[in-house]
Amino acid sequence: MSIERRLPRGARGAAGWMQLAARLLLGAVFVYASLDKIAHPAAFARGVYNYQILPDALVHLVALVLPWLELFLGLCLITGFWLPGSVLTANVLLVVFVGALAFNAARGLDIHCGCFSTGGEGPALATEWVLLRDALFLALGLILLYRVFFARQAAGKAVLVLAAALGLSAGTGAAEPGAPAAFFPQPQHAFGTAIEGDVVRHEFVVQNRGTAELRIEKIKTG
Numbered sequence: 001m002s003i004e005r006r007l008p009r010g011a012r013g014a015a016g017w018m019q020l021a022a023r024l025l026l027g028a029v030f031v032y033a034s035l036d037k038i039a040h041p042a043a044f045a046r047g048v049y050n051y052q053i054l055p056d057a058l059v060h061l062v063a064l065v066l067p068w069l070e071l072f073l074g075l076c077l078i079t080g081f082w083l084p085g086s087v088l089t090a091n092v093l094l095v096v097f098v099g100a101l102a103f104n105a106a107r108g109l110d111i112h113c114g115c116f117s118t119g120g121e122g123p124a125l126a127t128e129w130v131l132l133r134d135a136l137f138l139a140l141g142l143i144l145l146y147r148v149f150f151a152r153q154a155a156g157k158a159v160l161v162l163a164a165a166l167g168l169s170a171g172t173g174a175a176e177p178g179a180p181a182a183f184f185p186q187p188q189h190a191f192g193t194a195i196e197g198d199v200v201r202h203e204f205v206v207q208n209r210g211t212a213e214l215r216i217e218k219i220k221t222g
Contacts, residue, residue, distance in 0.1 A: 019147040022140045026090065027077030029137060030070045033116050037067035040118045047114030051100055069093075077144075087148050091141040098134045101127065181210035 037044040045063035048054065054062060070093070076086035097115070104111060105127045113130045125133070189202045208214035 015147070015151070019144065022143045022147075023077050023080070023083075026137065026140045026144065027074045030074030030077065030090065032074075034067040034070035034074065036117050036119075037063075037114075038071065041067070043118035044114060047112060047118055050111045050114075051104060052109070053100060053103065084148050087141070087144045091138070091145050094134065094138040094141050098131065098138055101131050101134060105131065178212055179210050180208055180212045180214035182214055182216075183207040183209045 041063055044067065045060050048063050048066075049056075049059045069089075073086050073090050073093070076082050077090065101113065110127065113125070115130070115134070183206070185205050185207070187204075189204070206214075206216065
């Protein structure tokens with residue numbers, strides 16, 4: 001017997017939709033940020049070098065790996081795949097980005113951000129505006145981090161209550177002569193934690209230890 005339970009979404013209208021919007025927006029930002037870097041790795045490597053933070057031996061490695069990591073994280077955020085890992089990694093990257101910008105601003109270096117475009121042509125945003133923009137992205141990431149790791153709803157124990165509903169014995173399987181007796185080797189199952197709206201499923205075994213036919217008509221999870 002398979003029992004399926006959808007966790008209540010509660011106030012899906014507010015917090016739930018905020019989480020979805022933050023996930024899609026941040027995912028789109030990461031995907032968009034990766035495209036020009038992937039197309040122009042040499043130009044992006046120069047941008048990484050201009051930050052004057054990494055040793056020369058790591059500049060090209062970062063320039064090759066980082067754009068593909070951004071693309072992967074963006075797609076994960078948009079699709080919801082590997083959500084805890086992608087949210088955590090995205091926040092780490094955002095902290096690194098904001099920290100690198102703030103570090104160079106404190107040193108008085110005025111360089112092209114290279115966040116979305118590897119080219120330096122055209123008017124560039126002031127460092128203060130770039131920091132503010134990236135801080136807003138980080139705020140979105142922190143919202144997702146809270147929702148995924150701290151606002152998870154524990155999926156309570158799914159307890160099979162057929163016995164109570166049918167007036168049968170679910171403990172020892174004892175029954176009066178000529179009557180059915182439902183016995184559940186595993187009367188409950190703890191699904192652990194899951195995000196609101198997730199569907200959790202478990203198969204229960206029901207044994208009839210009586211002498212009459214056992215008909216199961218109503219079940220529910222608790």
